[in-house]
Amino acid sequence: MSKIVDEVLSANAAYAAEFGAKGKLAMPPARRFAILTCMDARLDPAKYAGLAEGDAHVIRNAGGRASDDAIRSLVISHKLLGTGEWFVIHHTNCGMETFTDEVMGDLLASSLNTAELTPTGWRDRGGGGSPEGRYVKWLTFTDLAGSVAEDVRRIRGHPLVPGGIPIYGYIYDVGSGKLIEVPEATEAGAPA
Amino acid sequence: MSKIVDEVLSANAAYAAEFGAKGKLAMPPARRFAILTCMDARLDPAKYAGLAEGDAHVIRNAGGRASDDAIRSLVISHKLLGTGEWFVIHHTNCGMETFTDEVMGDLLASSLNTAELTPTGWRDRGGGGSPEGRYVKWLTFTDLAGSVAEDVRRIRGHPLVPGGIPIYGYIYDVGSGKLIEVPEATEAGAPA
Numbered sequence: 001m002s003k004i005v006d007e008v009l010s011a012n013a014a015y016a017a018e019f020g021a022k023g024k025l026a027m028p029p030a031r032r033f034a035i036l037t038c039m040d041a042r043l044d045p046a047k048y049a050g051l052a053e054g055d056a057h058v059i060r061n062a063g064g065r066a067s068d069d070a071i072r073s074l075v076i077s078h079k080l081l082g083t084g085e086w087f088v089i090h091h092t093n094c095g096m097e098t099f100t101d102e103v104m105g106d107l108l109a110s111s112l113n114t115a116e117l118t119p120t121g122w123r124d125r126g127g128g129g130s131p132e133g134r135y136v137k138w139l140t141f142t143d144l145a146g147s148v149a150e151d152v153r154r155i156r157g158h159p160l161v162p163g164g165i166p167i168y169g170y171i172y173d174v175g176s177g178k179l180i181e182v183p184e185a186t187e188a189g190a191p192a
Numbered sequence: 193m194s195k196i197v198d199e200v201l202s203a204n205a206a207y208a209a210e211f212g213a214k215g216k217l218a219m220p221p222a223r224r225f226a227i228l229t230c231m232d233a234r235l236d237p238a239k240y241a242g243l244a245e246g247d248a249h250v251i252r253n254a255g256g257r258a259s260d261d262a263i264r265s266l267v268i269s270h271k272l273l274g275t276g277e278w279f280v281i282h283h284t285n286c287g288m289e290t291f292t293d294e295v296m297g298d299l300l301a302s303s304l305n306t307a308e309l310t311p312t313g314w315r316d317r318g319g320g321g322s323p324e325g326r327y328v329k330w331l332t333f334t335d336l337a338g339s340v341a342e343d344v345r346r347i348r349g350h351p352l353v354p355g356g357i358p359i360y361g362y363i364y365d366v367g368s369g370k371l372i373e374v375p376e377a378t379e380a381g382a383p384a
Contacts, residue, residue, distance in 0.1 A: 027287055048207050053239070062264060069253050073254040114274045175215045
């Protein structure tokens with residue numbers, strides 16, 4: 001067994017041993033909201049937003065972007081499980097600001113192995129690449145607040161999203177742990 | 193300000209006040225692994241797998257499915273940020289087992305508002321629906337262990353995923369908090 005699997009299962013056994021009443025939680029989120037945020041390892045949405053188990057849906061991908069898959073998840077969250085307020089939370093020092101589709105396409109064509117970020121950009125040693133990376137939209141961005149506004153607008157404009165759901169745009173500061181609103185992004189939602 | 197926003201910002205202020213050395217964490221995950229799991233409110237991957245801030249990437253969507261967007265995130269996780277082991281973790285009592293694409297298409301065509309799960313299936317009151325839900329693959333499943341195996345296989349077979357990355361298949365039991373391996377799903381990965 002890998003060291004990582006061993007560590008994860010040990011931590012899980014300790015968590016399960018103290019599980020108690022959490023085993024009786026209902027499927028719909030008790031606090032009826034959802035957060036879309038980045039997969040970044042430094043972010044713990046339960047901690048930074050004060051969530052207990054059972055409180056809220058948490059959707060995460062590279063960048064916290066409003067991809068079709070994130071919108072699939074948000075629509076299920078509202079339509080079947082009753083969430084009525086949504087947050088889009090990107091963060092400072094995001095990896096998605098360090099490359100472009102062209103850079104990623106070139107890197108993957110060179111090698112599938114991990115690249116290194118040097119002062120002059122991403123570099124790898126080559127070998128065993130694939131051109132398939134050129135056919136993927138990686139959803140990078142250069143303007144952090146703008147990316148939050150763009151994603152809130154994309155969700156707001158989606159035909160399966162009811163107009164009455166408020167969608168709040170925020171930036172999480174990885175240096176301070178603080179949530180900072182992007183006021184021009186937030187969409188209050190039309191009265192139902 | 194909504195009650196939810198107020199609560200989230202209060203919890204965030206308390207978290208940021210004790211942030212300390214977490215503000216100095218590096219972008220790449222320190223423990224070099226990633227978890228793909230469901231958005232379900234009852235799941236807290238940091239708690240159930242023992243993650244501190246900075247440890248691991250966490251990708252979440254409805255079902256914890258290996259969508260194109262989840263694979264986009266995993267490829268970025270390995271290629272740019274160095275993760276080398278991945279977990280796919282679905283869970284018991286998942287909402288994705290309670291409907292089908294046809295049911296969701298009909299519900300959304302009837303109304304965008306929240307439906308109710310009755311003993312005879314999902315029902316809503318109608319009004320203001322959209323046919324767009326019929327054009328979405330919702331990624332539901334009926335066989336929990338099978339869905340884990342299917343998703344691990346889809347990731348393993350992707351042309352941008354290096355053969356050497358182990359991909360572990362697990363089920364999280366919402367009744368006990370325990371992680372249970374799906375041995376037939378796990379792909380050890382070829383030696384590099």
